[in-house]
Amino acid sequence: AVLADLGERIAACTRCPRLVSWRREVAGHPPPRFAGERYWARPVPGFGDPAxxxxxxxxxxxxxxxxxxGRAFTGNPTGDWVVRALHRAGLADRPTSEHADDGLRLDGAWTGSAVRCAPPGNRPxxxxRDTCLGFLSEEVRALTRLRVLLVLGGFAWDAATRWAGVRPRPRFGHGVEHRLDAGPTLLGCYHPSRQNTNTGVLTEAMLDAVVARAVELARP
Ligand code: DU
Incomplete structure (x- = not known):
């Protein structure tokens, strides 16, 4: 109920004027393959297993x-990479994530992003970033079994380390681990953007290794 309520508050957020316009602006200009689809065009709540x-x-x-x-990591290539990796690790019941009503279930995993709206140029x-941090903080508090925050890319790492208030802030890197005194261990992973996956900066094997490490760190 706490997570459902939080999700509704996230979806109703209008705090960042630039993002409020951009999320609608891009919805009005779909690529041909999505022409005619009704876009969510709002902030996207986290998704997954409350445990x-x-x-x-x-x-x-x-x-x-x-x-x-309207669902995190759903309907785009980055989402495909993440959900395929979660499935290979046994944390998702299928390797695809296409629509909010496709029935996907995560088991032991939660997904979301540092900034909940679509930003111009993928650059909040x-x-x-800082305006959206409160939602991460509330979510982490509501996810009472959480042990590991697997952080994709340097921007989310900046957000996570600011949320955690770590000083000095540890540098982002693939496989970097930072244990918090109270709270989940931060684990860095290169972002599965097409730029990284097409160039081999991040391979499926590299992603699998970090997800496996997350599962190991999360073991009771
Ligand atoms: O109604 P529900 O079974 O609690 O699921 C709500 C929502 O959360 C549904 O879209 C599946 C997802 N979910 C999940 O992915 N993993 C879980 O363990 C529980 C729910």
Whole structure:
């Protein structure tokens, strides 16, 4: 009930004027393959298992992914990479995530992004990042079994380390671990953007290894 209520408050947020306009703007200009679809065009709440021990944290909502489907990591290539990896690790009941009503269930995992709206150029401003941090904080508090925050990319790492108030802030890197005194262990992973996956900066084997490490750290 706490998570459901939080999800509704996230979806109703209008705090960042630039993002309120952009999430609608991109919804009005779908690529041909999504022409005629009704876009969600709102902030996207977290999704998954309320008993999650691992939280996969992305950068921001994808313009034609979550901003279209209304569910985190759903309906775009980055989401495909994440959900396939969760499935290989036994944390998702299938390897695909296409629509909010496809029946996907996560088991032991939660998903969301540092900024819940679609930002211009996939680049939220520092102010937008910090404005959205309260939602991460509330979510982490509500996910009472959480042990690991698997952080995708440097932007989400900045958000997570600010949320955690760690000083000095540990540098982002693939496989970097930072244990918090109270709270989940932060675990860095290169972001599965097409730029990283097409160039081999991040391979499926590298992603699998980090997810496996997250599962190991999350073990009771
Ligand atoms: O109504 P429900 O079974 O609590 O599921 C709500 C929502 O959360 C549904 O879209 C599936 C997802 N979910 C999940 O992915 N994993 C769980 O363990 C429980 C719920």
């Amino acid at each position: 999650a021990r691992v939280y996969v944290l992305g950068l921001a909502t994808a313009a034609h992914g979550g901003n279209r489907t 401003t520092p102010l937008e």
